[in-house]
Amino acid sequence: MRKELPVNQKIYxxxxxxxxxxxxxxxxxxxxxxxxxxxxxxxLLEKCIEARFSSDKAIKVGCLRQANIKLEQLRYFIRLAHQxxxxxxxxxxxxxxxxxxxGMALGGWFKEVNRR
Numbered sequence: 001m002r003k004e005l006p007v008n009q010k011i012y013x014x015x016x017x018x019x020x021x022x023x024x025x026x027x028x029x030x031x032x033x034x035x036x037x038x039x040x041x042x043x044l045l046e047k048c049i050e051a052r053f054s055s056d057k058a059i060k061v062g063c064l065r066q067a068n069i070k071l072e073q074l075r076y077f078i079r080l081a082h083q084x085x086x087x088x089x090x091x092x093x094x095x096x097x098x099x100x101x102x103g104m105a106l107g108g109w110f111k112e113v114n115r116r
Contacts, residue, residue, distance in 0.1 A: 007105035008048050014098045015041045025086050033086070037077050044070040048106075057113065064110045071103055 004012075018041060022034040044067055051063035078099065082092035 005048070005052055005109075007102060007109060008045065008052065010098065010102050010105060011041070011045050011048060014095065014102070015045065018095065021087070021091065025081075029081075029084065029086055033077060033081055033084070037074065037081065040070050040074045040077065044074065051109075051113075057116065060113050061110070064106060064113065068103070068106055068110070071099065071106065075099055 019038060022030060022038060025034045047063045047067040047070060051060045051067065054060045054063065075096075078087070078092065078095050081087050082089070087095070
C-alpha cells in the first residue's frame with residue numbers, strides 16, 4: 001500500500017474534526033450549511049485521491065484545479081458558519097489555518113505537476 005500524501009492526510013484529519021463539529025450545529029443548519037460543508041470536504045478529498053492515482057497529467061491538473069475550487073468554496077462556507085455563530089473564534093481560526101495549510105500544499109503539488 002502506498003504511503004498517504006500529506007495533503008490528503010491533512011484533508012482527512014480536518015474532515016474528522018469538522019464532521020464531529022457539524023453534529024453540534026442546530027438542526028436547521030446541520031441539514032443545510034452543515035451538509036454543504038460536509039459534501040465539499042468529500043468532493044475535495046475525492047479529487048485529491050483521483051489526482052494522486054492518475055497517470056495522465058491533464059487529468060491530474062484538472063483534478064487539482066477542481067480541488068482548489070472546492071477549497072475556495074469551503075473557505076466561504078466556513079466563514080459563513082462563523083458569522084452565524086456556529087463556530088467560536090478559536091474553532092474558526094483552527095479550521096482556517098488548516099484550510100490555508102491545505103491550500104499551500106495543493107498549490108505546491110500543482111506547481112510540481114506543471115514542472116514535469
